[in-house]
Structure formats: structure tokens, C-alpha cells
Amino acid sequence: MSTPSAVLFDLDGTLLPMDQDEFAGRYFALLAQKMAAYGYEPRQLTKAVWQGTAAMVGNDGTRTNEEAFWAVLRGIYGERVSGDLPVFERFYTEEFGQAQQCCGFQPLAAGAVRLARRRGCRVALATNPVFPAVATRARIGWAGLTPEDFDCVTTYETARYCKPNPAYFREVAGALGVRPEDCLMIGNDATEDLAAAGLGMRVFLVTDCLINREEKDLSACPHGSFAELREWMEATL
Secondary structure: OOOOOEEEEOOEOOOEOEOHHHHHHHHHHHHHHHHHOOOOOHHHHHHHHHHHHHHHHOOOOOOOHHHHHHHHHHHHHOOHHHHOHHHHHHHHHHOHHHHHHHEOOOOOHHHHHHHHHHOOOEEEEOOOOOOOHHHHHHHHHHOOOOHHHOOEEOOOOOOOOOOOOHHHHHHHHHHHOOOHHHEEEEEOEOOOOHHHHHHOOEEEEEOOOOEOOOOOOOOOOOEEOHHHHHHHHHHHO
């Protein structure tokens, strides 16, 4: 098998250690608290955001994920939600940072990204693009990295698909200017990230925060701790 010419890194649970259920709970609590002052009932808002997220995950490429998300919320709340967009945006610059309390820190993360670059690989932050760029930049910072460490960062403003849709991985490979089969996907979700293998991408699953809800057999997929990933990358790239 040829040496990968591009590496795609997942963020949440991979470069940025976290329990995703705990993080989601904190995120929704903070958002609901912010928006309650503007007349959004917390339980209804949480349900609406989940519905909007589902629309992004099911996006067929005919619009951006951002457009898919806000179409759902406008369908629930009407045009008032458009007028409140500045408030939603301020949430990500003001309160969202408190969700960092639910995250750990992987000291090897930045080194792994920079190793890929030193080996001449194109590098993408292939986080599921259900967040705006401002929230993605914040989480990149929590991981000890910057957006400039990547050649491509997927956010909901520009992406038109989500994991585990193979079209998502094809879109990222295209943005990097490489073929899918020349890519390595590094993630922690046996459903979302392992889907890249369907396009011929190599996949390494980091098991520190492994998500394997479908109890997939991982024996045929390289996997291990982040420290083991680093050793594997040294030998593979």
C-alpha cells in the first residue's frame, strides 16, 4: 500500500479528548441558558438544534450545512430566528468557551499534525461540520493547535455533507487536491470515521475516546492509543 499523501484528523475525541455526550450536554445547557433570555424555551430549543443537526447529517449536497440547519430552525421559530442570529453568534464568542471544561488535553496532538506536515502530507481537520467556523476555531485552540496548522478545515459554512456520508470524505480529498485512496483518516468513531474506508482511505482509530456504538469488529483496522498512533505514523508516513 502506498504512503498517504494527505492526512485527515478528526477533532472531538481524537485531537481533543472528550466524552462527547458530556460535552453535548454542557454545550446545550450553555446555549439554552443564553437564549432563554430571548424567549427560547430550553427544551424546545435543544430539540430544534438536534433536528437541525440531523438535517446537516442528512444533507445531500444541494446546500451548505449552515443553510440546512437554519432552514430547520426557521421552520420551527419562523423568521424571528433570523433576527436573533447575532445573539447565536455571540454565544460562540462569549459563553461557548465554558464547554472546554468538559475536554481533556492531548499533549501529543500538535506533534502528530506537525509530523504529517514534515513528511510532506497535506493535512485536513476533518471534524464533522455541524459547527460554525468560530466554534471550530475555539476547539482547535483547546487542542493546542491553530487553523493555520491545516490546509483545510471543515465547518458548516462551506461543507455540504457530514460523516459518515462518503461524499464528505470525497469533498475533503478534493479540497486537498488528492485522491481519496491517497488519504489517511485518523479518528475515534468506528461509524463516522471508519466510513472513509469505503472510498479506499486508510483509517487509524484512536481508542483513548473510542466510540463504537455498533460494536464493529476493529481487528482489520489499525487502532490504538494516541501514543501508539504517533509510533504508527512514524513508521507509515
